[in-house]
Amino acid sequence: MRLETVSVFGGGSWGTALAQAAAMAGRQVELVLRDPAEAEAMNAARMNARYLPGVILHEAVRPTATSQAADFVILAVPAQATRTLLTALPPDLFAGKPVVLSAKGLETGTLLRQSEILRDMAPEAIPFVLSGPSFAADVAAGRPTAVTLAGDDPSDTSDLATALAGPSFRPYAADDRIGVELAGALKNVYALACGAVEGAGLGASARSALIARAFAELARLVRTLGGSTSTLTGLAGLGDLTLSCTSAQSRNYRFGMALGAGRRPEDITADVGLAEGMWTAPVARQLARDTGVDAPLVDAVVQVLAGEADIATVVAGLMSRPLKRED
Ligand SMILES: NC(=O)c1ccc[n+]([C@@H]2O[C@H](COP(=O)([O-])OP(=O)(O)OC[C@H]3O[C@@H](n4cnc5c(N)ncnc54)[C@H](O)[C@@H]3O)[C@@H](O)[C@H]2O)c1
Ligand SMILES: O=P(O)(O)OC[C@H](O)CO
Numbered sequence: 001m002r003l004e005t006v007s008v009f010g011g012g013s014w015g016t017a018l019a020q021a022a023a024m025a026g027r028q029v030e031l032v033l034r035d036p037a038e039a040e041a042m043n044a045a046r047m048n049a050r051y052l053p054g055v056i057l058h059e060a061v062r063p064t065a066t067s068q069a070a071d072f073v074i075l076a077v078p079a080q081a082t083r084t085l086l087t088a089l090p091p092d093l094f095a096g097k098p099v100v101l102s103a104k105g106l107e108t109g110t111l112l113r114q115s116e117i118l119r120d121m122a123p124e125a126i127p128f129v130l131s132g133p134s135f136a137a138d139v140a141a142g143r144p145t146a147v148t149l150a151g152d153d154p155s156d157t158s159d160l161a162t163a164l165a166g167p168s169f170r171p172y173a174a175d176d177r178i179g180v181e182l183a184g185a186l187k188n189v190y191a192l193a194c195g196a197v198e199g200a201g202l203g204a205s206a207r208s209a210l211i212a213r214a215f216a217e218l219a220r221l222v223r224t225l226g227g228s229t230s231t232l233t234g235l236a237g238l239g240d241l242t243l244s245c246t247s248a249q250s251r252n253y254r255f256g257m258a259l260g261a262g263r264r265p266e267d268i269t270a271d272v273g274l275a276e277g278m279w280t281a282p283v284a285r286q287l288a289r290d291t292g293v294d295a296p297l298v299d300a301v302v303q304v305l306a307g308e309a310d311i312a313t314v315v316a317g318l319m320s321r322p323l324k325r326e327d
Contacts, residue, residue: 001071001160004027006027008022009067010033010077011038011039011042011051012051016031020058020139021166027164030063032064043064051136055140067093075101079276079280086122091121095122098126100160101129101181104276131181131184132146135249139169142168145168147169148235149164149174150176150177178228179232183236186214190244192278194214195254195260196304197256199260199311202311211241220293251274265305284298285298
């Protein structure tokens, strides 16, 4: 498999960070933005001033609005925008090529994972999913980061991991696409919940209890939806859950903190930016209901986001559930 050139779609923080990582790994990178003026400005400044100010673009990164054919592709737009992006691109851009899906979210309406959207829109692409504890600012600045890269063919996945690995970016190859995608999407919902616990001043003990019960709920969902629970002890599971559920660097966590402090969701987005958990929570609740999985934490987040209950009410509800064995 030739893996010298890569097109990264999405000129936000994650697309720019992954473009930097790929360039540091020795790839020639085009960073594809939808707005030609923004691509030109980024090229002139050699910086993504809006999403990653202060990070000088690697010389192998070429911002552009017109994509050329590359050896492989990385998609890094928000989860709800992946289908729109793919609709606008010619399918032959992807045919027979590795496509790395890096958005962490489930699609509203269809309830689909990112690689299922790709299968719908570009069935001849070869899907890989990348997830794990990784803030764009850390990756772009070359701070040590490790992620999971899952694909169906072990040899191709190892080759792709090697093509993306650099001195500070370490992808571990794996094969459980379903588990990796679900863990990445769901951790955003649980990060909202943990942020809300902090914002409401409920204490560090409550937050740790929540992380542990979130892990158990995630395991039930992953097991039922066809993933492997062993994935959850890895970077895409435990790694990302603990990062996003404890750090105010996470937008989902910050969104939750504001919710916990009593602000309304519609007023928070302008300050925090993209918080994928907001979109994924209702989808996860639907998936849990459809498959009979008990998911009280996802339910609680949906209720708070929808304004159906305040934090105190959902916490009282969770604390008064019948006592049970810890499994
Ligand atoms: N930022 C991080 O630290 C980080 C880390 C890992 C994964 N992710 C995931 O990456 C995804 C993208 O997040 P982000 O942080 O880059 O968001 P962002 O808000 O920083 O940037 C989103 C970018 O997508 C572009 N975009 C939106 N709709 C588009 C469309 N239809 N066509 C083309 N471009 C479009 C926007 O113009 C913007 O440039 C999310 O699913 C997020 O969970 C982010
Ligand atoms: O800022 P967040 O909450 O979207 O989290 C970013 C990454 O997913 C952390 O791994």
